[in-house]
Amino acid sequence: MFPNPVEKRSSGTRLAYKLSLPIALFLWLLPLLAIFMTSIRPASDIAIGNVFGLPSSFQLLQNYGEVFAKTDALKYLANTLLIAIPTMIMSVALACLTGYALAIYRFKWALPLFFLFVAGNFVPFQILMLPVVDMSNRLEIINTVPGLVMFHAAFQTGFCTLFMRNFMKALPFELIESARLEGVDEFKIFWYLVLPLVKPAIAALCVLIFTFIWNDFFWATVLIQDSASLPITVGVRTLNGEFVQQWHLVSAASLLAAVPPVLMFFAMQKHFIAGLTLGATKG
Amino acid sequence: MTTPSVNSTDRFATSTTRVSIAGIILAICVVLLLFVISTSMIQELFGLSRQIEARVPTFLARMGVLITALVAAFFLVTGLSYYKRNKVAVAPWLFLAVGLVFFLVYVIVPIFQSISYSFTRWDGLYDINGIWTGEWVGLHNYRLLLDDPNFYTSLKNNLLWLVLFMLAVPAGLFIALFLNQTVTGIRIYKSLFFFPFVISQVVVGLIFTWTYNPEFGLLSKIWGWFYCDTKLNIVGNLTRVCSVDPPSILGDETMATYGIIAAGLWPQIAYCMILYLTGLNNVSSDQIEAGRLDGAKGWKMLWHVVLPQLKPATFIAIVVTVIGALRSFDMIATMTQGGPFGSSNVLAYYMYDQAVGEGVGRYGYGSAIATVLFFIMLVYISYFLWRMYQDEKEGN
Structure with missing residues (x-):
């Protein structure tokens, strides 16, 4: 293990390390703490400059309640779920299929097509923006939730395929070979043999894609102008304009937008991290 | 049978x-x-x-x-x-069909469409009969780009982003080394350090806009400890008097980009940290013991024994950081919208602004900017693919 474990050092070093941990964490999360403190204080506190001290009264429920009462925050959150969940299902399902084709079959197009998915996944969004807007316009799905889902699902299929293919490549190939010799149909091999084995990869991808889509801002701004279909990230920015000088509400709304991915992360931490390392380092 | x-x-x-x-x-x-x-x-x-x-x-x-x-x-x-x-020959195409067509239609084909738009002048509209209203102008848009000072500012800022964003890699390694211990509760510390990455960039942008606010932001508060006093004014209210006024980072042409990059580094460092933490998990303890017997310690150990084993983690950290730097859009949109006076623009935001920003859409010009950004990114994508290809060859 590197660096040397503190247990093996002197008790003084150990104590210093244990003390430095909370201090470092405090400094690291200071901006977040500050905005949380802002979100639970009354507006009058900010006006007189009491921004980081104790709030004159704790208004956690009032402030967050006001965000819901005064704005469409609830609708924005619902829209985000309506965008994130179908996208997650579509792209992961498609990637199971494409990943299987690219990992298990040895045909000459396997590697070029895999690289096509990988390359497409890394292109800047701006190069796709105008044609996608144009296409959505002509299909009459611009400004709608399904229109955004279609694009996200297609784009995320690239990342999911990268991950899924690498994961499936690591499966024992002899297993599939012997099933084939037994005369099992290709689709039965996929469904009964391979899918159960890649459950961890599916979980990792679901968590990641959900978070990615939840946090998406660019595509939502580009493809949706209609406030009835806006997701929370764009909604929060709109609120920022509406609540000029009402920092306690702006910060409450911002934190609300951050809660679901954070919960997801803490609930599914292992899968989340496995996904982020692109399956390159197993751990 | x-x-x-x-x-x-x-x-x-x-x-x-x-x-x-x-x-x-x-x-x-x-x-x-x-x-x-x-x-x-x-x-x-x-x-x-x-x-x-x-x-x-x-x-x-x-x-x-x-x-x-x-x-x-x-x-x-x-x-x-x-x-x-012909099961084994046909089946892969059946598995691929839907995903591949979907991906081609929404991702691969639009790349070429965008490049072709960049040779036209078009506002994104069709006439009543559904006929395209643009006109072919050849390299005109690119010639305009060469004379556009905003384009050069954006390009320069993109370069700044690329260079400064790279700090996330060593900083992430540093925090990972700091946290790679086994004391009780370390797991919670690790996940809390990772926290900023999970939050949406829009929220990070808002948090830092607030932090940088010269009147009541966190930074001005800290500034106040050094340069300001709170005094009673004539009317009897408490006011803050500063010998040097706190800087308005996002309102200043020279500082805005740095301010946004600093905000962007926060989640990016967290990402690199988690990559290195997983990497450190897999560092072989035998080699470290061997290094210790050879008398390697501290920096030497890090440089000669640990870092070579962290190569895969470093590679991915660099790839995601470069892509993050070139994709920076959300933060600029939330924090400055390219301002003040276009000083914090990057190609990604400038393209958006030109193509669908307020006023008329300049699809052709926007596409020309996007094409430039695409070719910059293509350098990195090619490198990444080349590395993957080398790995594949070794694997088979």
Whole structure:
């Protein structure tokens, strides 16, 4: 293990390390703490400059309640779920299929097509923006939730395929070979043999894609102008304009937008991290 | 074979009923799809007006037909004797079909469309008959780019982003080394340090806009400890008097970009940290012990023994950081919108601003900017693919 474990050092070093941990964490999360403190204080506190001290009264429920009462925050959150969940299902399902084709079959197009998915996944969004807007316009799905889902699902299929293919490549190939010799149909091999084995990869991808889509801002701004279909990230920015000088509400709304991915992360931490390392380092 | 009476060639025969039923369904779906897409008659037939409310049901109906068509096509193909004889050759294409077409339509084809837009002048509109209203202008947009000071500012800022964003890699390594211990509760510390990455960039942008606020932001508060006093003014209210006024980072042309990059580094460092923490988990303890016996310690150990083993983690950290730097959009949109006076623009934001920002859309010019950004990114993508190709060759 590197660096040397503190247990093996002197008790003084150990104590210093244990003390430095909370201090470092405090400094690291200071901006977040500050905005949380802002979100639970009354507006009058900010006006007189009491921004980081104790709030004159704790208004956690009032402030967050006001965000819901005064704005469409609830609708924005619902829209985000309506965008994130179908996208997650579509792209992961498609990637199971494409990943299987690219990992298990040895045909000459396997590697070029895999690289096509990988390359497409890394292109800047701006190069796709105008044609996608144009296409959505002509299909009459611009400004709608399904229109955004279609694009996200297609784009995320690239990342999911990268991950899924690498994961499936690591499966024992002899297993599939012997099933084939037994005369099992290709689709039965996929469904009964391979899918159960890649459950961890599916979980990792679901968590990641959900978070990615939840946090998406660019595509939502580009493809949706209609406030009835806006997701929370764009909604929060709109609120920022509406609540000029009402920092306690702006910060409450911002934190609300951050809660679901954070919960997801803490609930599914292992899968989340496995996904982020692109399956390159197993751990 | 469980039933010996079945002739072995039957395994490869076309299953007639299945194929014909699937064929009929497929034909119906194709007709429906062509009909619905080519005309709006269905909508008028059922009295659905072409309003936004009608869009979603129409779309869902089309999707339903499309999925039925795909399922029918699947049964049709797998019922054919040709498939049964060439399973291993045909099956991968069946697995690929939907995902690949979807990806081609939404990702690969638009790249080329964008490049072709960049040779035109177009505002994104069609006339009443659905005819494209743009005109072909050759390299005109690129010539305009060369004389556009905003383009150079954006390019310079992109470079700044690339260089400064790289700090996330060593900083992430540093924090990972700091946290790579086994004291009680360390898991919670690790996840809390990772926290900023999970939050949306829009929220990070808002948090830092607030932090940088010269009147009541966190930074001005800290500034106040050094340069400001709180005094009673003539009326008797408490006011803050500063010997040097706190800087307005996002309002200052020279500092805005640095301010946004610093905000962007926060989640990026967290990402690199988690990559290195997983990497450190896999560092072989034998080699470290061997290094210790050889007298390697501290920096030497890090440089000669640990870092070489962290190569995969470093590679991915660099890749995601470069991509993050070139994709920076959300933060600029939330924090400065490219301002003040375009000083914090990057290509990604400038393109958006030109193409669909306020005023008229300049699709052609926007696409030219996007094309430049794409080719910059392509350098890194090619490098990444080349490295992957090397790994694949070794693997097989």
